[in-house]
Amino acid sequence: MSALLSARGLRLAFGGVKAADGIDLDVMEHEFLAIIGPNGAGKTTFINMSTGYLRPQAGSITYDGTHQLLGLPPRRIVKLGVGRSFQLPQLFTEHTVLENAALALAAREGIWRPFAPLLRPAIRAEAEELLERFGLLHLADRRADALNEGARKLADIAMAVALRPRLLLMDEPTSGVAAADKMQVVETLVRVLREARVTAVFVEHDMEVVARFADRVAVWGQGRIAALGPPGEILNDPEVQRTVIGVVPNAVA
Ligand SMILES: Nc1ncnc2c1ncn2[C@@H]1O[C@H](COP(=O)(O)OP(=O)(O)OP(=O)(O)O)[C@@H](O)[C@H]1O
Numbered sequence: 001m002s003a004l005l006s007a008r009g010l011r012l013a014f015g016g017v018k019a020a021d022g023i024d025l026d027v028m029e030h031e032f033l034a035i036i037g038p039n040g041a042g043k044t045t046f047i048n049m050s051t052g053y054l055r056p057q058a059g060s061i062t063y064d065g066t067h068q069l070l071g072l073p074p075r076r077i078v079k080l081g082v083g084r085s086f087q088l089p090q091l092f093t094e095h096t097v098l099e100n101a102a103l104a105l106a107a108r109e110g111i112w113r114p115f116a117p118l119l120r121p122a123i124r125a126e127a128e129e130l131l132e133r134f135g136l137l138h139l140a141d142r143r144a145d146a147l148n149e150g151a152r153k154l155a156d157i158a159m160a161v162a163l164r165p166r167l168l169l170m171d172e173p174t175s176g177v178a179a180a181d182k183m184q185v186v187e188t189l190v191r192v193l194r195e196a197r198v199t200a201v202f203v204e205h206d207m208e209v210v211a212r213f214a215d216r217v218a219v220w221g222q223g224r225i226a227a228l229g230p231p232g233e234i235l236n237d238p239e240v241q242r243t244v245i246g247v248v249p250n251a252v253a
Pocket residue numbers: 014017018019037038039040041042043044045046220
């Protein structure tokens with residue numbers, strides 16, 4: 001496996017707060033890498049720096065061996081194959097799930113006229129196929145603001161997947177999802193992303209989700225990576241259990 005994303009020496013301070021204090025990280029092609037850590041550790045900042053939403057004061061982020069991401073605007077980074085989802089889903093709430101999917105596909109194709117996408121049979125068919133993969137086809141005609149949080153999160157990630165990313169960075173893909181729905185959402189995500197051979201980085205506070213989803217776990221603490229390794233090792237590390245505030249990790253097989 002080779003590194004798809006390589007971060008080196010990332011530094012970013014907001015006043016006296018060091019949100020990134022020397023981040024070195026390789027994300028390996030096809031892996032699912034979880035980022036865990038206490039509130040304010042700099043997890044979202046790393047995603048924001050990798051996707052063009054924040055520019056570090058020092059360091060580099062190389063994508064696919066050749067592309068230097070720093071300084072590129074978010075849209076260019078998406079075009080290179082780096083997608084993201086946000087903690088709060090970014091759907092067009094007054095549109096249906098099918099319209100949202102079609103709009104994402106149309107954006108990928110450079111079609112920006114509102115409503116036109118669904119008039120194109122090829123886009124409509126691809127939108128339906130996308131929703132089918134995410135188990136959302138039965139909700140195609142539902143307005144996005146009428147979905148429960150689990151479906152909303154999946155629909156949001158479906159829009160990111162519509163852009164055909166090679167690397168997808170997800171900020172808390174299960175936050176706000178009812179406990180009863182959480183594992184179903186995770187199972188769907190794992191299946192779709194594995195099938196599409198997408199490399200995934202995701203920030204997560206639920207250690208059960210991390211144990212189920214991650215190949216490796218990176219522990220963030222005060223802008224630094226405090227530990228990195230397989231979930232069985234990291235989640236059972238007493239130091240990690242102590243420092244990842246408010247989380248008592250379940251035993252991992
Ligand atoms: N745009 C900004 N301006 C000022 N301070 C910021 C900005 N973005 C982040 N910070 C600060 O940087 C630190 C790291 O924030 P970040 O959101 O990356 O943490 P996090 O680990 O994602 O936390 P959480 O788990 O609560 O989402 C925090 O102290 C935060 O207040």
